[in-house]
Amino acid sequence: MEIKDLICFFEEFFIAQGMHEGAAQYLNLLINLVILTLIVIGVNYLIKNFIIEAFKVFTNQTKTTFDDYLIQSNFPRYSGRIVPLFIIYELFPLIFSEFPDVMEVFYTLFKIYVIILVIWIFRSLIRTSRNYLKTRKEFNDKPLESFSQIIMIFIWIIGLMFIFAELFDKSVLGFAISLGAASAVILLIFKDTILGLVASIQVSVNDIVRIGDWITFEKFGADGTVTEINLATVRVQNWDNTYTTIPTYSLIADSFQNWRGMQESPGRRIKRSVYIKQNSVKFLTQEDLDKLKKIQLIAPYLDNRQTEINKFNESHDIDKSLLINGRNQTNLGVFRKYADSYLREHSAVHKEMYLIVRHLAPTPNGIPLEILCFSRDKRWENYEYISADIFDHLIAAIPYFGLKLFEAPSGDDLRDFLGQNNS
Structure with a gap:
């Protein structure tokens, strides 16, 4: 007995029992739909509880995690719908062979569902690839989320074009041409999405930002x-x-x-300034130099530098009764050398990168003495500790050179000053 005969079996049976032909036809249709529904549910149950479960067991035995992500993204479930869909496609036309109008609607809805199912399968594959690549070290800093969304947008656009082409009975090319005429409206509606799409591509191609930055x-x-x-x-x-x-x-x-x-980079930059009061800067006398030579870091420098200066002054017959004549050392210049030597001796400062101690243009707050160097340790908490350690030392060292830090007067300073004048 052929399938077509089986489908008409109940109709012939009811007619043989004396039922009206029209009633027998509709009752036969209802029974066939119930049977088809039960077959689809049974096949779906078998696929879900046996084939998909077997796939899960298989994935647990494999070393790769890609198939695990296939399960998480519902790839087996979506793929399993192909078999029930095939059964419906084969049996539905036989059941409704006497209802051509229904068949026309069925074929349209069937094609739309197939398109959507294909989109879901592609989406699960894209999500699986994205989640798998996230586990790979070389892709940790890549915007995989953005890439997957861009691909999905293109897939949905193509899918919707096929769906609308089916609904309006047009070719995909004809629908795309008509869609181009409405491009201005589409651009207006999806402005933010298009901007995000273009920006995502530029960010990725130009490597502007990575995950982890x-x-x-x-x-x-x-x-x-x-x-x-x-x-x-x-x-x-x-x-x-x-x-x-x-x-x-x-x-x-x-x-x-x-x-x-x-x-x-090998190090993290430290760039800060201390502000020196301008009226504390002076030429150094021999007595000042003798006192500063006790500072070990700059003792050799002071000897060599002063010997060079003395030779120059003597060779040019400079009158040293006034310090301003000829060449002289200043307490700010010596302190600058001390800061440079201190940084070069500091174990946390990167010696192969820039290391500069320099004057900046004088300001109303004093003379900025800028420290520019790089710490070896780039971790934030350690970097701040190193920076603080350097400037703690330099600030404490400034009075040894006869220099003063600039500090705006506070209310207590003004009260003390006024109190001294009144007394």
Whole structure:
């Protein structure tokens, strides 16, 4: 007996029992639909409880984690729907062979469902690939979330074009041409998505930001590590453990600071200044030099430098009854040399990178003496400790050279000054 005969079996049986032909036809249709539903449910149950479970057991035996992520993204479940779908495609036309209008609707809905199912399968594969690549060290800093979203957008666009082409009975090419005419409206509606798409591509291609980079973005109050890059936003975990979300296109449109270069370099820059009171700067007398020679770091320098200066003054018959005549050493110049020597002796300072102690232009707050060097340890807490250790020492050393730090007067200073004058 053929399948077609089986489908008509109940109809013939009911007619033989004296039932009206139309009623027998519809009752036969209902029974066939129930049977088809039970077959589909049974096949789906078998696939879900045997084939998919067998796949899970197989994945547990393998060393790779890719198949584990296939299960997490529901790839076996989506793929398992192909068999019930095939059964429906084969039996449904036989059941509704006498209802051509229903068949037309069925074929349209069937094709749409197939397109959606294909999209779901591709989506599960993309998610599986994304999650698997996240476990690979070489992809830890890549914006995989953004890549996967871009691919999914293109897949959905293609899928929707096929769906609308089926609904309006047009070719995909014809629908794409008609869609081009409405491009202005589409651009307006999806402006933010398109901006995010373009920005994601530029961020990835130009390697502007990676996951794990430390960035500072004052406009959005972000200062921390990039934890996620997707099509629309970049997520930053700030140092206080709060999160800031930044529009992806802002990374292209606005200026921000990326500390990756510092993290990849051999050292981290220390750049700070101490402000010296200008009226504390003076020429050094022989008595001052004798006192400063007790400082071991600069004793050899003072001897060599003073010998050179004395020879110059003598050879040019300089009148040294006034210190200003000829060449002289100043307490600020000697302190600058001391700071330079101290940094070169400091074990935490990177000696192969820039190391400069320099004057900057005088300001109303005094003369800035800038320290520019690099610490070997780039970890934030250790970097701050090293910086503090250097400047603690230099600030404490300044009075030994007859120099004074500039400090704006406080209320207590003014009261003390007024009290002394009144007394």
